[in-house]
Amino acid sequence: MTYLSPISPGYSWYEDTVGERPAYPRLDGDCTTDVVIVGGGFTGLSAAANLAKAGTNVVLIEAHRFGDGASGRNGGQLGTGQRAWVEELEEELGFTRAKALFDLAEEAKAYVIDFSATHGIDMDYVPGQLSVVHKKRYLDAYRRHSEIMATRFGYPHISFMDATETARRLGSERFFGGNRDTGTGHIHPLKLVIGTARVAAEAGAKIFENTKALKIESRGGKVVVTTPSGTIKAAKGLLAVNAYGGDLEPDSAAHVMPIGSFIGATVPLGHDSPVIPGGESVDDSRFVVRYFRKSKDGRLLFGGREIYAAKDPKDIHIHIRRQITEIYPALKDVEITHGWGGFVGITMPRKPYVREVMPNVISAGGYSGHGVMLSNFVGKLYAETVGGNRDRLRLLEDLKIPPFPGGRRLRAPLLFLALNWYALRDRL
Numbered sequence: 063m064t065y066l067s068p069i070s071p072g073y074s075w076y077e078d079t080v081g082e083r084p085a086y087p088r089l090d091g092d093c094t095t096d097v098v099i100v101g102g103g104f105t106g107l108s109a110a111a112n113l114a115k116a117g118t119n120v121v122l123i124e125a126h127r128f129g130d131g132a133s134g135r136n137g138g139q140l141g142t143g144q145r146a147w148v149e150e151l152e153e154e155l156g157f158t159r160a161k162a163l164f165d166l167a168e169e170a171k172a173y174v175i176d177f178s179a180t181h182g183i184d185m186d187y188v189p190g191q192l193s194v195v196h197k198k199r200y201l202d203a204y205r206r207h208s209e210i211m212a213t214r215f216g217y218p219h220i221s222f223m224d225a226t227e228t229a230r231r232l233g234s235e236r237f238f239g240g241n242r243d244t245g246t247g248h249i250h251p252l253k254l255v256i257g258t259a260r261v262a263a264e265a266g267a268k269i270f271e272n273t274k275a276l277k278i279e280s281r282g283g284k285v286v287v288t289t290p291s292g293t294i295k296a297a298k299g300l301l302a303v304n305a306y307g308g309d310l311e312p313d314s315a316a317h318v319m320p321i322g323s324f325i326g327a328t329v330p331l332g333h334d335s336p337v338i339p340g341g342e343s344v345d346d347s348r349f350v351v352r353y354f355r356k357s358k359d360g361r362l363l364f365g366g367r368e369i370y371a372a373k374d375p376k377d378i379h380i381h382i383r384r385q386i387t388e389i390y391p392a393l394k395d396v397e398i399t400h401g402w403g404g405f406v407g408i409t410m411p412r413k414p415y416v417r418e419v420m421p422n423v424i425s426a427g428g429y430s431g432h433g434v435m436l437s438n439f440v441g442k443l444y445a446e447t448v449g450g451n452r453d454r455l456r457l458l459e460d461l462k463i464p465p466f467p468g469g470r471r472l473r474a475p476l477l478f479l480a481l482n483w484y485a486l487r488d489r490l
């Protein structure tokens with residue numbers, strides 16, 4: 063039966079290809095535990111799995127099904143480092159902190175790959191990432207970036223590609239060059255969500271679907287989460303709601319803004335297709351980034367961020383077809399079988415938002431389109447924090463993340479204007 067997420071538009075190719083998946087119960091009655099987690103995406107489920115494996119009692123509630131937010135519906139690209147390039151981080155934070163943030167992201171990458179291997183989660187990992195340049199004027203920065211990564215940050219896996227190599231690896235002459243990263247790759251994200259939930263449950267975490275937190279508060283030294291079907295009392299809490307939290311907690315809402323991002327899947331292109339013959343994932347140099355890759359069965363999964371919410375999947379098809387055709391004119395009539403979207407949690411400086419928002423409650427999100435590996439790792443770092451070591455989580459907590467300007471009413475319209483400006487700049 064086709065399952066449609068009530069909170070994200072469209073039916074995803076991921077949902078279509080995971081087969082039977084277990085359904086988890088709704089919370090039924092009050093309970094007390096060590097840690098309560100709100101949100102069943104990568105952040106929350108990874109925290110639950112790691113806490114339970116360490117012997118901590120944990121209760122996780124998800125308002126809908128696991129992965130209905132961004133985690134089950136994203137582009138699956140792991141990437142390397144933080145969303146901001148290391149040279150930008152170094153300019154702002156100095157070498158030591160920039161290097162520490164880079165190293166943290168490398169640990170995140172290794173963690174995701176190791177976690178899935180250790181727990182028998184087949185997440186269709188395919189290595190390779192091409193970051194390509196859509197404006198000639200960005201070429202020098204990309205070339206410099208590959209050199210800086212190797213010489214200054216000890217990451218030797220990125221090589222600069224000229225226009226000819228880029229065209230050969232993409233099967234398209236649309237781009238002027240780019241970087242090839244052999245040290246990362248892409249995954250089927252919903253398989254990782256489902257696998258992580260299984261690991262959490264098997265380790266003893268009590269995990270619930272269709273259970274929405276109506277309120278979270280710190281009361282008499284306890285964290286109290288109210289749901290329609292019971293109240294959870296805990297010593298500590300993790301808010302892992304990211305772009306989907308609404309007004310549940312005001313500090314998180316002021317710092318993390320949802321923007322829609324949409325993906326289309328074509329029919330399988332066939333083994334002789336010239337499109338990305340090496341199987342890498344691709345992202346381009348636009349601010350409103352285009353990201354695409356082939357699935358295991360040879361479909362083109364093509365993502366482009368739109369600034370307004372396209373609720374109707376037919377809309378998604380139209381935008382995605384236009385974007386595909388710009389790069390692959392031969393695919394102008396290709397059948398698009400699936401169109402879906404989700405909400406990315408972004409912050410003003412495009413860095414993760416991790417904060418203690420009330421006594422003993424940490425909120426984590428705002429990975430700004432770079433959360434596939436980071437969110438999973440933040441879940442692990444949260445478990446580490448509960449276990450008494452907060453050092454690595456602190457690296458993220460210490461990042462300066464200002465709230466979005468405009469207050470509750472003007473925040474969204476101001477962001478809309480800003481994103482339109484960047485989208486326009488991409489075209490100039």
Ligand SMILES: Cc1cc2nc3c(=O)[nH]c(=O)nc-3n(C[C@H](O)[C@H](O)[C@H](O)COP(=O)(O)OP(=O)(O)OC[C@H]3O[C@@H](n4cnc5c(N)ncnc54)[C@H](O)[C@@H]3O)c2cc1C
Nearest residue numbers: 101103104105125131132133136137139275404432433434
């Ligand atoms: C279309 C798209 C493409 C993307 N592509 C990439 C990519 O290629 N690479 C990359 O690194 N990142 C990508 N991202 C971002 C990445 O998916 C996210 O950073 C990551 O999944 C965040 O995980 P999370 O667990 O923090 O949030 P989510 O997965 O969004 O989970 C939050 C959960 O909280 C639940 N929730 C909210 N409120 C409540 C409540 N009151 N009670 C109970 N539960 C609640 C929601 O239902 C939701 O399931 C993409 C995102 C989208 C949408």
